[in-house]
Amino acid sequence: MQRILSRTRLRPGREFDYEQAHAAIPPALADRLRSAGVSNWSIWRDGQDLVHLIEVEDHRAMRRALADDPVNAAWQAVINPLLEADDDYSGDDDGIPLVWTLEGQA
Numbered sequence: 001m002q003r004i005l006s007r008t009r010l011r012p013g014r015e016f017d018y019e020q021a022h023a024a025i026p027p028a029l030a031d032r033l034r035s036a037g038v039s040n041w042s043i044w045r046d047g048q049d050l051v052h053l054i055e056v057e058d059h060r061a062m063r064r065a066l067a068d069d070p071v072n073a074a075w076q077a078v079i080n081p082l083l084e085a086d087d088d089y090s091g092d093d094d095g096i097p098l099v100w101t102l103e104g105q106a
Contacts, residue, residue, distance in 0.1 A: 001039065004054040004095035012048065014082040019045070021078055028071045036065040048084075054095070063089045 010018055022043065033041065037057030044051045056062050066072040067089035080086040 002054075002056050002059050004052075004056060004059045005098070006052045006054065006093070006095040008050045008052070008087070009084040010045075010048045010050060010082060011084055015045065015048075018050075018079070018082045021082070026071070026075065029075050032066065032069055032071045033062075036062040038062060059094065060092060063093065 038054060039057075040053075040055040042053045044053075054062075072089070076087065076089075
């Protein structure tokens, strides 16, 4: 299981819209995420900054599986206008590099 940390940034004034969209994501999207190996996805907001913790079997495989998925595309059409930069699920994004963990220090 991988734990991937990533971040995105909201457009100014879109905080409420983003939080409303995430009050409950569409059940079909939750199913697609689980099918792509996601066991949990948490999002924190600090002002315009969003921090995502994704717990997933294989992050790159998940992104490839969702890149052309119509359910994910519909969700991205809702979410991307709220963000400063679109995510088209292309590329080899590995999130923010991990520096240290307490559990990893023996």
